[in-house]
Amino acid sequence: MAAKPAVTSYEVFLTGSFPASDKTMLREVENRLSLHTDTSFVLHRQDYDFALGVTNDFTTLNAANLRGSGQGAPLRVKRDLTAVDGRSSEWTLHTYLKPTPTYTTAAVRSCCSIPLLSGDALSFASAMGYKPTATTTRKGYTFLKGSIVIMLYQLVTSPAESNLNPWNIEVTHTVTIDGVRNARIPAATLIKNSVDNVVAVAVLMKGLVDLRPPKL
Numbered sequence: 001m002a003a004k005p006a007v008t009s010y011e012v013f014l015t016g017s018f019p020a021s022d023k024t025m026l027r028e029v030e031n032r033l034s035l036h037t038d039t040s041f042v043l044h045r046q047d048y049d050f051a052l053g054v055t056n057d058f059t060t061l062n063a064a065n066l067r068g069s070g071q072g073a074p075l076r077v078k079r080d081l082t083a084v085d086g087r088s089s090e091w092t093l094h095t096y097l098k099p100t101p102t103y104t105t106a107a108v109r110s111c112c113s114i115p116l117l118s119g120d121a122l123s124f125a126s127a128m129g130y131k132p133t134a135t136t137t138r139k140g141y142t143f144l145k146g147s148i149v150i151m152l153y154q155l156v157t158s159p160a161e162s163n164l165n166p167w168n169i170e171v172t173h174t175v176t177i178d179g180v181r182n183a184r185i186p187a188a189t190l191i192k193n194s195v196d197n198v199v200a201v202a203v204l205m206k207g208l209v210d211l212r213p214p215k216l
Helices: 023-036 121-127 159-163 187-204
Strands: 007-018 039-052 075-080 091-096 107-116 130-145 148-155 167-178
Touching: 007 023, 007 187, 023 130, 023 148, 023 167, 039 121, 039 148, 075 121, 091 121, 107 187, 121 130, 148 187, 167 187
Parallel strands: none
Antiparallel strands: 007 107, 007 167, 039 075, 039 130, 075 091, 091 107, 130 148, 148 167
16 A cells, blocks of 8 residues: 655744834834734743753753753644633644755744644643743734734743843744645745745835844
């Protein structure tokens, strides 16, 4: 029996930032995104980052134990703090590989994202052998432009930091390569189209915020 063609997902993304003190810039960014996107909603999300073979104590992080064992892809457990029962999934498991060097105008990396419909996501990650490395909270807004997700947010741990931490912009498009459905379209073509769509957002924001592939 022939093997079933694999389904692989890639996330294509760009990032940028600007100082929290620049209120004029914030207004202009919000206005431009609102004008050129389809919809928007509040973003309030906690991210728990995990890796294999590192300390399981959030309070004793250092450069040595963050290196981990070097085995396995990192895992990010996302908790949507705006989720309402019955309307959306509160927890999502997200894992990814290092970006491929093939593309220079946007970061492209293999990924897998799975919503967790029930259960304890953090315990599940621990049961798979993952240990926590960091936790962060994102607060801001999510804009949708077709299937492109644009997040405008600050990383905060306390209300006071909302006046200090920079505003970040993250533009992401996920493309799924299905060996059956996309048999007539080369994977490279689908990824290039996704890269072009994300870069188009960078062109849209030109003059306000420079969106570039992050150095990972």
